[in-house]
Amino acid sequence: MIALTIGAIGVVFGDIGTSPLYAFREALNQTAAGGIGASEILGVLSLAIWSLILVVTVKYVLFLMRADNQGEGGVLALTALARRALGRRSLIALILGAAGASLFYGDAIITPALSVLSAVEGLKTIPGLGGMFSEEVILGLTIVILIALFFIQSRGTASVSALFGPVCILWFLAIGGLGIWHITDEPSILRVVSPHYGVMLLATHGVTGLFVLGAVFLTVTGAEALTADMGHFGIKPIRLGWFLLAFPCLVLNYLGQGAFALNALEAATAAGTPFVNQDWFFLMAPDAVRPWLIVLAMLATVIASQAVITGAFSLTQQAIQLGLLPRLRIRQTSATQAGQIYLPTINWLLLVGVLVLVIQFRTSSAMAAAYGIAVTGTMVVTTCLAYIVVRHNWNWGRPLALAVIVPFLTLDLIFFGANILRVVEGGWVPLAVAGCIGLIIYTWNRGRSIVREFEQRQSIPLVDLAAALAKRPPERVEGTAVFLTANPDSAPGALLHNLKHNKVLHEKNLIVSIRTADRPAVEPEDRAEIRPVDDNFTIVVLHYGFMESPDCPRDLGFEAIAHKKVLNPAKTSYFIGRNTLKPTADQGMPLWQDRIFMFLQRNASDPTDFLKIPPGKVLELGEQVTV
Known part of the structure; x- marks a missing residue:
């Protein structure tokens, strides 16, 4: 004292x-x-x-x-x-x-x-x-x-x-x-x-x-x-x-x-x-x-x-x-x-x-x-x-x-x-x-809200995608794919782009979302909320307090499902949606505000740094969004 x-x-x-x-x-x-x-x-x-x-x-x-x-x-x-x-x-x-x-x-x-x-x-x-x-x-x-x-x-x-x-x-x-x-x-x-x-x-x-x-x-x-x-x-x-x-x-x-x-x-x-x-x-x-x-x-x-x-x-x-x-x-x-x-x-x-x-x-x-x-x-x-x-x-x-x-x-x-x-x-x-x-x-x-609305319009429920892929399985590749998204119940844009262009699905696929709690810190046992969707997909929601810094690999790598580690770091790839912003005066925010939002987006810390993800393990996929 x-x-x-x-x-x-x-x-x-x-x-x-x-x-x-x-x-x-x-x-x-x-x-x-x-x-x-x-x-x-x-x-x-x-x-x-x-x-x-x-x-x-x-x-x-x-x-x-x-x-x-x-x-x-x-x-x-x-x-x-x-x-x-x-x-x-x-x-x-x-x-x-x-x-x-x-x-x-x-x-x-x-x-x-x-x-x-x-x-x-x-x-x-x-x-x-x-x-x-x-x-x-x-x-x-x-x-x-x-x-x-x-x-x-x-x-x-x-x-x-x-x-x-x-x-x-x-x-x-x-x-x-x-x-x-x-x-x-x-x-x-x-x-x-x-x-x-x-x-x-x-x-x-x-x-x-x-x-x-x-x-x-x-x-x-x-x-x-x-x-x-x-x-x-x-x-x-x-x-x-x-x-x-x-x-x-x-x-x-x-x-x-x-x-x-x-x-x-x-x-x-x-x-x-x-x-x-x-x-x-x-x-x-x-x-x-x-x-x-x-x-x-x-x-x-x-x-x-x-x-x-x-x-x-x-x-x-x-x-x-x-x-x-x-x-x-x-x-x-x-x-x-x-x-x-x-x-x-x-x-x-x-x-x-x-x-x-x-x-x-x-x-x-x-x-x-x-x-x-x-x-x-x-x-x-x-x-x-x-x-x-x-x-x-x-x-x-x-x-x-x-x-x-x-x-x-x-x-x-x-x-x-x-x-x-x-x-x-x-x-x-x-x-x-x-x-x-x-x-x-x-x-x-306001800008993030516009981007979220666009992503919601383009997305489909993860359950529907999982059911469609179960009927017509794509080519499978070895390893784990981690798709980071704000809404874990919808199929992430990076996942859809990967299926559309590469036409492959990893052996294990984690749909990971970060949530900030309304308290300073979250107990380690409450950190990860795990929800299996089917044999292909698992939703993992990581909870952090507003005084904590996220660490995705650490908090995914040491959680267990059926006594098995979720991640093998050597065989894991992280997919992040990265949309290109396009300003317009006809919709969304005024043009001057579009410029400010684009400046903030460009100068924001890379999500890989913020989430402590190894840079060599990241793939970024996205599309053009009008703000």
Whole structure:
């Protein structure tokens, strides 16, 4: 339990743990136009603390972590759970899951850019050296760190992940200690635990209050990781890490920043000089300690970025298994940890997106406006999926389900509405990313649906084909033929083409279909569902969880029928249907969408790689399909 809790602190809380670098500063900055006074400082602090209590502690830690899918969490795990509950009415769950996944990619691009840049900007606060670090130097250092981070992904993180927990524990203790140090200078800051100050700020500042609320939401970014990483660590270690370390240290640091800002306000008022919003997090550290704090902040933000990148890999794998995205090449980077994977395409696309953001926005303050929309949008989706789960999986009555979910949804929508106001400032970036991903998901699923409909029109029932071949047997050849198909009850197109052109049938013929279950993993004994058709054909349906990678030869080769191995690898050939797509404006999708689908199809990972089939054993047969 101790080891799991330390690991959870290093992975789960990296994102939310680095929010103090910029959250308080940015929220206070939204009140600057009308002048920053004590009421603004106290109001922002009160809103920040109650956001941590209501959004993270109550909603995620105490409630949503109970809505797990066999231990797995996250938006797509909830989607699978909701689809199981709704059955044929699962389209709404699929749409919500696709929206949540799309928004997550916007978050995955912004988190590394914002967190690392905000840590490097701390170099400007070092006494005597601040002038050396111009905006160009800070941007250059940030870009170097980010490029190095993405380049090491292919080697896996198993060798360095053992350091994540201790570094993050040191980080939380450091920020909590700094907070306590400044709270002792201004103990009256503890009064912000009362929500009265936050309510008064919103009530007296009109539209500005909503902008403040949007910036305050930066304190809870990363809350989704608490549920997304449940499968790696378990519920109890994450809860222990939150209540014993992360939550108290975050609250103490925000209180410390507020106390430090109040002291600075009093000093400015006494001196008759204007009060200026500053980089409170780094300035609250003593001059001698500040360089070490900056180094620790850089390490913590790299760890936070690593957690988001790994999360993007895992989410993509789940999306591929659920059929939302085309197949991509997935590499295992650890011989012992199945969750340690690397997707080259996603890695380099994220790097390009991160670098564009850093170069475009140039400062963490400019980028902060783009952060909240993706996270709040994902939270709204998660809450809607949670309603489906508690209503249909947990069988709660509608009044009870609404009584629990509506307050959470209202809170999410308030935060989402507050962040929508910042679209022009940069919030359009995650929305644009989410829109592109959403278009890809829709196009891929619509195109696959058209291809499936074509194949169904051309196919004949396997039972009818088997009966016809029994009456007029073709030439037989030695060995086993494996025909991969989406619908095992219909004769695969590759089988029909093989009979039509080659006029032969193998000694044994397996009609194999891959099914993705609505749970993370499938037990080995439930992997293969075997249904003999006749002496010539056997249907084999292989079941995989949405967190697993298919391995056709392994799972066929070791299954037994009547104590005989299904496959002799040396005498086995795999037949895959590979249709040629032809775009047309007259039917199916619009021409521009046809082009996108064809691009996705061309660049999808080869099914032989995805299913772990030896390349020298594969024959591809197909025909032209109009989309």
